[in-house]
Amino acid sequence: MMPNEPTAPETPETRHVRVRCHELAPQLGQLSANLTMIEDAIRAAVIDEVDLLVLPELSTSGYYLRGKDEATSCAIPIAHPILERWAGLLSPNMTVVVGICESRDEALFNTAVTLGSGGVLGVYRKTHLWDGELTIFTAGQDRPAVTETPVGRLGVLICYDLEFPEMPRFLAVGGAEMIAVPTNWPLVPKPSGEHAPEVIQAMAAARSSRVAIACCDRRGAELHNEWTQGSSIIGSDGWPTGTLSGDRVDALLAIDPHRTTISPRNNVIQDRRPALY
Numbered sequence: 158m159m160p161n162e163p164t165a166p167e168t169p170e171t172r173h174v175r176v177r178c179h180e181l182a183p184q185l186g187q188l189s190a191n192l193t194m195i196e197d198a199i200r201a202a203v204i205d206e207v208d209l210l211v212l213p214e215l216s217t218s219g220y221y222l223r224g225k226d227e228a229t230s231c232a233i234p235i236a237h238p239i240l241e242r243w244a245g246l247l248s249p250n251m252t253v254v255v256g257i258c259e260s261r262d263e264a265l266f267n268t269a270v271t272l273g274s275g276g277v278l279g280v281y282r283k284t285h286l287w288d289g290e291l292t293i294f295t296a297g298q299d300r301p302a303v304t305e306t307p308v309g310r311l312g313v314l315i316c317y318d319l320e321f322p323e324m325p326r327f328l329a330v331g332g333a334e335m336i337a338v339p340t341n342w343p344l345v346p347k348p349s350g351e352h353a354p355e356v357i358q359a360m361a362a363a364r365s366s367r368v369a370i371a372c373c374d375r376r377g378a379e380l381h382n383e384w385t386q387g388s389s390i391i392g393s394d395g396w397p398t399g400t401l402s403g404d405r406v407d408a409l410l411a412i413d414p415h416r417t418t419i420s421p422r423n424n425v426i427q428d429r430r431p432a433l434y
Contacts, residue, residue, distance in 0.1 A: 171413045174308050174335070175208040176369075178388040180404040182377025185219035188231035192217065192239055199246055199253060207407070209308045210253045213375035214316050214339040215267060218258035221289070221380045225265065228293050232260035235280055240270060247274040252306040254313055256339035264295040269313045269339050271304055279304035283315040284324070301328055309334040309412060312368075316340040319358055319372070322365075329366035330426060334412050336362075338372040342385035353387040356397070364395025367416045367425050376404055 179198045183191045195216050202210040214220070218231040233239065247253065252273055259268035259282070267290060271279035282297025283290075301324065303310050312328030312335070319325065319338055328336055342355050352360070356372070363370045374388045390399045390408035393416045399408025417426045 167411050168413050168415055170415065171411050172309075174410045174412055175206065176211070176335075176371050176390050176399070176408050176410050177202055177205070177207045177209070178211045178371055178373035178390060178406045180374055180376045180386060180388050180406075181213050181216055182375060182404075183213070183216055183219040185221065185379055186223075186227045186231050187219075188217060188233070191219070191231070195255060196243060196246070199243055202253075203246055203248060203251065205407075206248075208251060209306075209311075209335070209337070209371065210251070211337045211371045211373040212253070212255040212339060213373050214256035214269075214341045215258055216256050216339070216375075219379055220341045220375075221382055222258075222293055225293050228258055228265050229260065232258045232265055234260050235268075235270065235277060240272065240277055244272045244274060244276045247272065249274050250307045252278070252308045252311065254311075254337040254339060256315065265293055266297060267294045267315060268297075269315050269337070271306060271311065271313060271337075273307055278306055279311075279313065281313040281315065283318060285317045285321060287317040303328055303331045303333045312336040314338050316342070319355070319362065319370075322362060325362040325368065325370065326366055329368040329417075330429075333368055335369045335371065335410070338370060340372050340374050340387075342374050342387050344383040344385050352389075352397075353385045355385065356387050356389045359389060360391055360395045360397065363391040363393060365425065367393045367419070369393045369410050369412065371408075 222228040259266040267283040269281045312333035370391045388406045
């Protein structure tokens with residue numbers, strides 16, 4: 158069941174988007190099993206009439222890949238027929254963002270693919286690589302784009318990208334109404350009762366640019382490494398929202414075209430003074 162309480166604030170022009178972050182537990186290096194797992198998650202979201210489904214970073218391969226050979230063995234190109242197959246499962250009003258290990262021109266990329274019922278809508282290759290990723294992947298060289306999707310104008314980042322405030326701001330200035338962030342957040346210490354630090358960063362980014370952000374983490378241990386399991390759907394007011402049920406977070410997001418206007422005289426995008434910073 159999807160939650161029935163939308164995020165605030167709302168105006169007569171507000172529309173609602175049913176969002177799900179589905180935490181998966183990919184099997185390291187097991188492409189076939191991971192493709193089946195992803196398809197099962199997509200089918201479940203279709204049944205539940207989800208509008209935007211976000212799946213974790215590197216869902217097709219697992220994260221702690223033991224070198225380029227293992228990564229290559231479970232890498233797929235954007236032209237792989239499985240992406241068209243998944244797109245064919247979607248209803249016309251549905252969008253999916255999934256992290257894949259991508260092979261392209263003899264290089265490997267940590268990539269997020271945006272799918273609609275007609276096929277691939279967008280491709281984003283991770284710009285900021287984290288730690289061991291630098292030994293396997295090539296960093297993306299293209300700016301993140303805002304893509305027109307059935308759920309609206311959608312920006313995509315991947316995990317560590319979100320720790321650079323310029324990235325979500327760039328997407329918000331470019332007109333993004335929502336940002337999808339496939340992640341793999343390693344578990345780190347935090348004070349009792351506090352959000353994970355990555356969630357706090359996402360909340361701050363959402364609040365400062367008045368853009369909704371959906372971060373999908375993963376679950377399950379991998380080579381003895383544990384995950385934060387911090388999937389969060391954050392409204393444009395900066396507050397996490399939705400319902401956690403097992404490995405899924407569902408929320409009904411309110412997308413207000415006037416969300417960046419925060420007082421009769423202030424707009425968080427128009428009030429910027431980039432010449433000074």
